[in-house]
Amino acid sequence: MTAPLRRVVGRRVLAIGPAELAALFDRHARAVIDVGTGNGRPILLRAAAEPTTLAVGLDADAAAMAEASRRACRSPTKGGLPNALFLVAAAEALPEALQGRCDEVLVLFPWGSLLRGLTAGPPGPVAGQSGASPGSSDLVGGLAALLGADGRLTIMLSLTERDAGLGGVPASLSLATLKPMLAALEAARLDIIECREATRDEVLATGSSWAKRIRAGTSTRPAWLVRAIRRSVAGAG
Numbered sequence: 485m486t487a488p489l490r491r492v493v494g495r496r497v498l499a500i501g502p503a504e505l506a507a508l509f510d511r512h513a514r515a516v517i518d519v520g521t522g523n524g525r526p527i528l529l530r531a532a533a534e535p536t537t538l539a540v541g542l543d544a545d546a547a548a549m550a551e552a553s554r555r556a557c558r559s560p561t562k563g564g565l566p567n568a569l570f571l572v573a574a575a576e577a578l579p580e581a582l583q584g585r586c587d588e589v590l591v592l593f594p595w596g597s598l599l600r601g602l603t604a605g606p607p608g609p610v611a612g613q614s615g616a617s618p619g620s621s622d623l624v625g626g627l628a629a630l631l632g633a634d635g636r637l638t639i640m641l642s643l644t645e646r647d648a649g650l651g652g653v654p655a656s657l658s659l660a661t662l663k664p665m666l667a668a669l670e671a672a673r674l675d676i677i678e679c680r681e682a683t684r685d686e687v688l689a690t691g692s693s694w695a696k697r698i699r700a701g702t703s704t705r706p707a708w709l710v711r712a713i714r715r716s717v718a719g720a721g
């Protein structure tokens with residue numbers, strides 16, 4: 485977690501210092517971050533519904549967040565949202581200044597390296613093998629490190645045989661194929677609250693335009709919901 489901090493404001497990418505970021509977090513009662521936010525719609529919705537929550541969208545692709553960040557930066561009298569912030573970073577190298585600052589981490593319908601890193605399983609030696617397992621990743625560790633005490637992580641994902649060709653991800657989702665991800669969450673000191681198929685209503689409630697477009701949560705494209713909570717220090721073991 486060593487990447488410099490860069491925020492998106494429309495088509496511009498600007499530096500934001502750790503002190504400025506810390507002050508922004510300190511001014512809000514809670515903070516939610518959506519990693520791989522894409523067009524940032526869920527973040528705009530959250531920021532509008534919860535004015536005392538800092539809603540942060542983060543994506544490796546600054547251009548994807550241009551429109552949402554432009555909207556957020558309007559004057560509040562014209563629908564602007566001063567409690568929404570958009571940051572450019574890769575999920576594999578999250579800025580250190582975000583560590584421990586978030587009450588909620590969302591990862592909604594990830595794709596590409598974000599999806600691969602999530603589903604790869606925990607890093608490090610696997611029982612009965614020497615060395616790290618092939619494809620293992622500590623992306624989940626980086627996500628878990630964003631959470632403060634009692635912080636919660638919500639992941640929604642959808643993957644079917646039709647997505648063959650993505651490479652390095654399971655052919656489809658089930659409790660069995662999600663096992664490496666659940667193991668990575670446990671290894672990152674998170675307790676799994678639930679792991680099950682999501683309903684279409686739950687999918688739509690995320691505000692994800694991508695999920696709506698691909699019809700995630702329908703019988704032809706099931707969606708999976710995983711919720712986890714940061715293990716309390718007493719139970720850290």
Ligand SMILES: C[S@@+](CC[C@H](N)C(=O)[O-])C[C@H]1O[C@@H](n2cnc3c(N)ncnc32)[C@H](O)[C@@H]1O
Binds near residue numbers: 523544574576591593
């Ligand atoms: C399928 S889109 C989903 C966007 C949004 N979460 C939604 O539900 O509408 C996946 C997003 O993940 C981002 N992404 C993929 N790999 C990433 C990575 N390693 N770090 C950060 N963002 C990543 C992509 O840039 C893209 O915006």
